[in-house]
Amino acid sequence: MIEVISDLWSQSGIANMTWQQGVMLLISFVLFYLAIKKQFEPLLLLPIAFGMMLTNLPWPGGGIFHPEWFEGGINWAALGGHGVNAAGVEVEPGLFDFLYIGIKLDIFPCLIFMAVGAMTDFGPLISRPSSFFMGAGAQFGISFAFVAATLLGFDAQGAASIAIIGGADGPTAIYLTSKLAPELLGAIAIAAYSYMALIPMIQPPIMKLLTTKKMRQVKMEQTRPVSKVEKICFPVIVSVVCILILPTVAPLLGCLMLGNLFRESGVTERLSDTAQNALCNIVTIFLGTSVGATAIGTNFLKLETLKIIGLGLAAFAFATVGGLLIGIVMYYLSKGKINPLIGAAGVSAVPMAARVASKVGQKENPSNFLLMHAMGPNVAGVIGSAVAAGVLLSLFG
Amino acid sequence: MITTLINYAERGNVLSVPDALKNAGFTIMVVFAVLCLIFIIISIAGKIFSATSKADKPAAETAAPAAAPAAAASEEEFSSGSLRLKGCDEKTAAMIMAIVSDNTGIPLSELVFKSITLVEDK
Structure with a gap:
């Protein structure tokens, strides 16, 4: 009888659990709390947390995800049922081994970008093209974080992957990291999405520090209406220009603009609807859970993760500074007609950053509605971060 | 920049500070250059579309004089x-x-x- 109980105990997950797995389970519970109670980007943080929890539970006979099968390329033989785990024991592939293929082959981030494109109205950007400069300025956080990550000892690929957190764009961060430094994917995705949720706390103090009350009170004039033809031409022009210059951005930017063309063409209502809703939701589930599954205790619980979290925060802060500085330059160039707060919306994080800019402006002047003006730099930031990812991929890929 | 690309394409190589600054500067410069180019193209395209739509309006007014007051009212309404x-x-x-x-x-x-x-x- 005692022998039976002893066997049962030795085969149980509790007996086989390592301390790293225990800590990761606790971290996943914290993420559950942040997603459900605090509503920090719940659509992504919840599946990420669940993927993290599943992958860190002790699984008899192997595991649900084997990152070692994806080092370098994909070990198709292992996925076919002839794989060995890190300990050298022959094991069957798990569910996340198959789902992770979608990240490794860039399918999920690109499909999310297609959905983002289908949901985005580039009208405010087309009506005020100077917003492109604020979107570009906000990419300064990427450059800053790249240098800072190098100083902290990360190799070029790791530094580039960490730097892209400053782009405040989850799919772009996942896309670049899965190509350059896949071992950092879990930490970078969690940092990127957590900071995006924290934008209402990170940005306002910086906005107030860098701008005067007079600047924040500027009421902007309504922009010109944008014709349907312009909206249809925009995704085609941006795709051609960007991909001709930087072919590495083709998958991301091509999908973003394809989604937008579905929306603006007016003849693909069903495709636009699918991209915005069903496809987006399905891919979000797969992307979130498989990114969470990469956060395995032995890879995640390192000093590097803390460095990534710190660098991510710095990247976000300096991205805001960059956008604001360009906004201030435009405030002077336009003789006080442009509210520099909208520059802070140049960090992608659509539409959270635009909302924050609008809210801060409204605090100074309750009749000031900056949201539509801030959407211009906001969507320019999406294009800017994709271009920055393309440059980093060309340099270090 | 090509030299930098060759040196650091392999994993595990930590960049020197000057190289990191060079690459960071290059990245932000390319972002500005690409977005500046799109800015120029979109601005020009916007002006062409505005000019075309203005040119179309008088033609429409000539073709349908009865609709002219309505069009004028509409223009005024949306100014x-x-x-x-x-x-x-x-x-x-x-x-x-x-x-x-x-x-x-x-x-x-x-x-x-x-x-x-x-x-x-x-």
Whole structure:
């Protein structure tokens, strides 16, 4: 009888659990709390947390995800049922081994970008093209974080992957990291999405520090209406220009603009609807859970993760500074007609950053509605971060 | 920059500080250059479209003189200008504008309000 109980105990997950797995389970519970109670980007943080929890539970006979099968390329033989785990024991592939293929082959981030494109109205950007400069300025956080990550000892690929957190764009961060430094994917995705949720706390103090009350009170004039033809031409022009210059951005930017063309063409209502809703939701589930599954205790619980979290925060802060500085330059160039707060919306994080800019402006002047003006730099930031990812991929890929 | 690319394409190589600064500077410069190029193209395209639509309007007026007053009225109605509020506070006005935009399905950026007047109940 005692022998039976002893066997049962030795085969149980509790007996086989390592301390790293225990800590990761606790971290996943914290993420559950942040997603459900605090509503920090719940659509992504919840599946990420669940993927993290599943992958860190002790699984008899192997595991649900084997990152070692994806080092370098994909070990198709292992996925076919002839794989060995890190300990050298022959094991069957798990569910996340198959789902992770979608990240490794860039399918999920690109499909999310297609959905983002289908949901985005580039009208405010087309009506005020100077917003492109604020979107570009906000990419300064990427450059800053790249240098800072190098100083902290990360190799070029790791530094580039960490730097892209400053782009405040989850799919772009996942896309670049899965190509350059896949071992950092879990930490970078969690940092990127957590900071995006924290934008209402990170940005306002910086906005107030860098701008005067007079600047924040500027009421902007309504922009010109944008014709349907312009909206249809925009995704085609941006795709051609960007991909001709930087072919590495083709998958991301091509999908973003394809989604937008579905929306603006007016003849693909069903495709636009699918991209915005069903496809987006399905891919979000797969992307979130498989990114969470990469956060395995032995890879995640390192000093590097803390460095990534710190660098991510710095990247976000300096991205805001960059956008604001360009906004201030435009405030002077336009003789006080442009509210520099909208520059802070140049960090992608659509539409959270635009909302924050609008809210801060409204605090100074309750009749000031900056949201539509801030959407211009906001969507320019999406294009800017994709271009920055393309440059980093060309340099270090 | 090509030399840098060759040196650091392999994993595990930590960049020197000057190289990191060079690559960071290069990245932001390319981002600015690409977005600046799109800015120029979109600005030119916008001007062409505006000029084309202005050129089309007189032609339409000649073709359908009866519609001319309506078109003129429409143009006046949609010209940009400040919103006049009569007996209505700014918060309520903002709510009304948002509701109109939502109900009509027309984005707020494309709607122009001339005035919002409070109608008293009798």
